[in-house]
Amino acid sequence: xxxxxxxxxxxxxxxxxxxxxxxxxxxxxxxxxxxxxxxxxxxxxxxxxxxxxxxxxxxxxxxxxxxxxxxxxxxxxxxxxxxxxxxxxxxxxxxxxxxxxxxxxxxxxxxxxxxxxxxxxxxxxxxxxxxxxxxxxxxxxxxxxxxxxxxxxxxxxxxxxxxxxxxxxxxxxxxxxxxxxxxxxxxxxxxxxxxxxxxxxxxxxxxxxxxxxxxxxxxxxxxxxxxxxxxxxxxxxxxxxxxxxxxxxxxxxxxxxxxxxxxxxxxxxxxxxxxxxxxxxxxxxxxxxxxxxxxxxxxxxxxxxxxxxxxxxxxxxxxxxxxxxxxxxxxxxxxxxxxx
Amino acid sequence: xxxxxxxxxxxxxxxxxxxxxxxxxxxxxxxxxxxxxxxxxxxxxxxxxxxxxxxxxxxxxxxxxxxxxxxxxxxxxxxxxxxxxxxxxxxxxxxxxxxxxxxxxxxxxxxxxxxxxxxxxxxxxxxxxxxxxxxxxxxxxxxxxxxxxxxxxxxxxxxxxxxxxxxxxxxxxxxxxxxxxxxxxxxxxxxxxxxxxxxxxxxxxxxxxxxxxxxxxxxxxxxxxxxxxxxxxxxxxxxxxxxxxxxxxxxxxxxxxxxxxxxxxxxxxxxxxxxxxxxxxxxxxxxxxxxxxxxxxxxxxxxxxxxxxxxxxxxxxxxxxxxxxxxxxxxxxxxxxxxxxxxxxxxxxxxxxxxxxxxxxxxxxxxxxxxxxxxxxxxxxxxxxxxxxxxxxxxxxxxxxxxxxxxxxxxxxxxxxxxxxxxxxxxxxxxxxxxxxxxxxxxxxxxxxxxxxxxxxxxxxxxxxxxxxxxxxxxxxxxxxxxxxxxxxxxxxxxxxxxxxxxxxxxxxxxxxxxxxxxxxxxxxxxxxxxxxxxxxxxxxxxxxxxxxxxxxxxxxxxxxxxxxxxxxxxx
Numbered sequence: 001x002x003x004x005x006x007x008x009x010x011x012x013x014x015x016x017x018x019x020x021x022x023x024x025x026x027x028x029x030x031x032x033x034x035x036x037x038x039x040x041x042x043x044x045x046x047x048x049x050x051x052x053x054x055x056x057x058x059x060x061x062x063x064x065x066x067x068x069x070x071x072x073x074x075x076x077x078x079x080x081x082x083x084x085x086x087x088x089x090x091x092x093x094x095x096x097x098x099x100x101x102x103x104x105x106x107x108x109x110x111x112x113x114x115x116x117x118x119x120x121x122x123x124x125x126x127x128x129x130x131x132x133x134x135x136x137x138x139x140x141x142x143x144x145x146x147x148x149x150x151x152x153x154x155x156x157x158x159x160x161x162x163x164x165x166x167x168x169x170x171x172x173x174x175x176x177x178x179x180x181x182x183x184x185x186x187x188x189x190x191x192x193x194x195x196x197x198x199x200x201x202x203x204x205x206x207x208x209x210x211x212x213x214x215x216x217x218x219x220x221x222x223x224x225x226x227x228x229x230x231x232x233x234x235x236x237x238x239x240x241x242x243x244x245x246x247x248x249x250x251x252x253x254x255x256x257x258x259x260x261x262x263x264x265x266x267x268x269x270x271x272x273x274x275x276x277x278x279x280x281x282x283x284x285x286x287x288x289x290x291x292x293x294x295x296x297x298x299x300x301x302x303x304x305x306x307x308x309x310x311x312x313x314x315x316x317x318x319x320x321x322x323x324x325x326x327x328x329x330x331x332x333x334x335x336x337x338x339x340x
Numbered sequence: 341x342x343x344x345x346x347x348x349x350x351x352x353x354x355x356x357x358x359x360x361x362x363x364x365x366x367x368x369x370x371x372x373x374x375x376x377x378x379x380x381x382x383x384x385x386x387x388x389x390x391x392x393x394x395x396x397x398x399x400x401x402x403x404x405x406x407x408x409x410x411x412x413x414x415x416x417x418x419x420x421x422x423x424x425x426x427x428x429x430x431x432x433x434x435x436x437x438x439x440x441x442x443x444x445x446x447x448x449x450x451x452x453x454x455x456x457x458x459x460x461x462x463x464x465x466x467x468x469x470x471x472x473x474x475x476x477x478x479x480x481x482x483x484x485x486x487x488x489x490x491x492x493x494x495x496x497x498x499x500x501x502x503x504x505x506x507x508x509x510x511x512x513x514x515x516x517x518x519x520x521x522x523x524x525x526x527x528x529x530x531x532x533x534x535x536x537x538x539x540x541x542x543x544x545x546x547x548x549x550x551x552x553x554x555x556x557x558x559x560x561x562x563x564x565x566x567x568x569x570x571x572x573x574x575x576x577x578x579x580x581x582x583x584x585x586x587x588x589x590x591x592x593x594x595x596x597x598x599x600x601x602x603x604x605x606x607x608x609x610x611x612x613x614x615x616x617x618x619x620x621x622x623x624x625x626x627x628x629x630x631x632x633x634x635x636x637x638x639x640x641x642x643x644x645x646x647x648x649x650x651x652x653x654x655x656x657x658x659x660x661x662x663x664x665x666x667x668x669x670x671x672x673x674x675x676x677x678x679x680x681x682x683x684x685x686x687x688x689x690x691x692x693x694x695x696x697x698x699x700x701x702x703x704x705x706x707x708x709x710x711x712x713x714x715x716x717x718x719x720x721x722x723x724x725x726x727x728x729x730x731x732x733x734x735x736x737x738x739x740x741x742x743x744x745x746x747x748x749x750x751x752x753x754x755x756x757x758x759x760x761x762x763x764x765x766x767x768x769x770x771x772x773x774x775x776x777x778x779x780x781x782x783x784x785x786x787x788x789x790x791x792x793x794x795x796x797x798x799x800x801x802x803x804x805x806x807x808x809x810x811x812x813x814x815x816x817x818x819x820x821x822x823x824x825x826x827x828x829x830x831x832x833x834x835x836x837x838x839x840x841x842x843x844x845x846x847x848x849x850x851x852x853x854x855x856x857x858x859x860x861x862x863x864x865x866x867x868x869x870x871x872x873x874x875x876x877x878x879x880x881x882x883x884x885x886x887x888x889x890x891x892x893x894x895x896x897x898x899x900x901x902x903x904x905x906x907x908x909x910x911x912x
Binding site for chain 1: 427604608640642643
């Protein structure tokens, strides 16, 4: 198992190298001078010169590449043209807001989608099944920005049930510790502020989670139905186990297997999907940041964010493989057979 | 106080021209670039000056082209006694990365950092005294003496001195300065004119003298630019040179003090009790909040969560009759125009350009663009700008004349044109405008293909060195801005297409004007430049608008403040 895990991580690292190499060459394939291409439209000659220096453009390509890898290894993602700050520190200041939102959205997905999927599968053909399938077909097709705007319009503006965006009320001051406001509020001994933070989280998290909830419920239903039709489930029934025992012990556990892949990748996917939700709900995360940077063509920020998200994908992919192998010994066995 | 005192006399224009050609970066050009960029990021824009403070206005009348605020009039605060207290939230569509006025422009900087002068919110090219009570200019235009206001203090209680001012000016201008961080304004202006600034000195506690080797006639623009020229407390920079812009406690001397900044979320400022303008500001707290989605901003304004944001295009129509909202117009001006490739066989022919001009009926289109848009009557300078020639009529709508000219140009059966446009983030809706113009041109025999290009490409096509020889489009719809500096606007026409390389007399006039220290003589050259633009049909002016701002109905003082939130108060 350890060997397998190390293998997975090593191949993940190789994928990461391919990603960062591709990023390196893309900007150099653009016709003309990469420094000019990377500079914002209003860049002064001095700024372009600084970018040129930074990229080592007077050096041979091999040296430029080495310099680039060296910087990445040092976690140097470059300096934002717009803010003059290191991209990494800018991103890190905004990442907690995005992760908090994505985590709550993920939680909502798990809590809602899996039970709905199970019920729909167990009561296949029932009214619940029919309704959940209908609802999910409709919801899956809804674009997230539209859902966000409608939520804002209906629940925040008209019904006044939720705030119109932001992480806290503007007059609330919270000294951050971790950057996750719900946790920070508890750490500071202010449960009222934690509730306020949760109140602000619900609407954007729901908007973010909704399309995936529908998708997951269908996935869970399909997966469970497949498992429930399998031989080992028939055997389990033959043994005289109750329906609940069959479904929970033999059905759900195996049906969750494909879900693990989805959940792992979804966490990263949510961070990118959150860009639109963050814009609509004035959520100060990386989505807001990258959108503002794109408007002024702040290339180091865009490149830094692309690399960061790609690396997160690769990491999650490797972790998913490892967790899956742990959950389902057949996967490990088949992989070990394939690569002795 | 005086700016262009004395006759000054004409400088050797040939030498000046050669010199200017070499450096190619007059402050005026930079000013417009900066203006457009600032506006593109939906920020407050810096402002140039034609004249300062109590000096008699040049031709400074309010921009006659800009329409009156609609509901703002009913909210005119004249009779009411201002009320103290309350929180005012302005929403902007951009993440605020930092608050160092030397390197990044934001509306919050205007409230935190006092500059020498504040721009007039109602009259283009006029300025009000702020940190400097007055400015004296030597007869030769080479020496500027700024007299600072006595008794002013920074937000940490330390006095605002000439030494602190010099520190800031040098920090920007000198790349070798230990605390230099870059920055597009004073720095680039000074470096784009190598050696032109020969001295920055503190004469005494409250007097700063700046010496130039050559006159720069719109230098007041640089001094009065509140964004780039906000005075910073040197002690605060020295304490944390790298990150002071992230957390500038005690750094400014403006009406509001820095309280807190949450990255990507908001900047919060509180009332400065020690502000020099006694009794102001009225608000307890002023917040600049990042809200990227226009729809969300609109809901938040109607909900009372925010009090103000800048609106554009379709939102204006939505808000026009909303009782909860007042629409107020503020500088700068943004105008749409058509630029041509003057080397193109078709658009290089002045007869064709004139035919195009006669074929366009802006009066019939303008109301569809925005209720605040006005037809730009003629060439070169927006109405209301110092030196604007009211007597140049522009080419009137006359389709018969257009057809005749087209025939005269050798195209009796019409001719093909490619008309490029983009969707600029400021000004008027170019999609509507381009389609309307296409339809009108077809009427007289032009066969027009519309080509939508991306925003940055169109934006960049409008900036080149003065007298550039290339232009990427046959015919393009672009936008220009003006905050009141006539030289800035006229400079733009040397580089917004390849016009000035084909018609070098315009370039010659321009180089003459930038060193003409006598204001009357300079205004005369401005007049000649406008005549030249008209005669050559250099560009086609279409329509212009000021920035439109949606403000909550209980906000008072906004129409006379515009940029200085120290004047603003909240009614019950």
